[in-house]
């Protein structure tokens with residue numbers, strides 16, 4: 001089993017981990033779940049996080065083949081189009097994005113100019129699809145539950161699970177966004193846990209955990225099966241659903257959910273500028 005070279009970029013403002021995944025036999029790479037910094041108070045974007053990835057890629061003369069999104073994130077904006085402009089690559093996401101676009105197209109009362117067919121992305125993956133990063137093979141697992149369109153990218157001996165599993169001592173992702181389902185997430189996680197025990201798992205977020213004061217993002221299928229506090233040691237589907245739904249009812253919305261959804265459902269593009277060339281995001285009142 002090929003072992004890709006994985007470099008993590010941690011964004012402390014949103015607890016997001018972006019990854020550069022490189023074919024060890026060549027110069028091809030993929031960027032997974034990049035971050036465009038956004039200061040909500042001022043409405044200003046910043047490219048510090050994305051520039052760090054671009055600098056890394058350029059310094060090593062890597063060829064970016066893919067800009068992969070695990071899903072439409074609700075807690076940070078994607079920098080995929082910005083990175084694409086600088087170093088290339090095709091932007092990919094799950095084909096269930098159409099459902100997500102339909103849901104949030106309604107929430108934000110988007111007009112017909114907002115296409116709900118996923119055409120803003122370069123490629124829509126279905127579960128079971130495979131792709132190449134140079135000589136490295138990637139396989140796509142459809143792992144819904146957190147959102148309907150969530151994917152896990154299995155690349156060589158590494159699985160990029162987005163927001164399905166988190167580190168074993170933190171557990172799993174919330175399932176209370178529109179279209180989310182804790183039972184569905186449980187089933188998706190079981191799919192991930194059928195990968196070989198030694199498969200490296202790279203999570204999409206980390207928030208530290210009780211008794212752990214440093215950030216972490218790499219674990220294995222074996223560790224998740226044995227010790228994940230929500231699904232490890234053979235936890236049942238019913239118990240998981242009760243735990244997850246109870247916990248989700250107590251969680252606040254992510255700070256950047258309103259800007260994130262509007263940008264990420266457009267593959268990381270801002271809404272079209274108005275007649276003066278200015279760009280605006282909406283704040284739906286009492287809707288989310």
Ligand SMILES: [Fe+2]
Nearest residue numbers: 072073074163
């Ligand atoms: Fe998410």
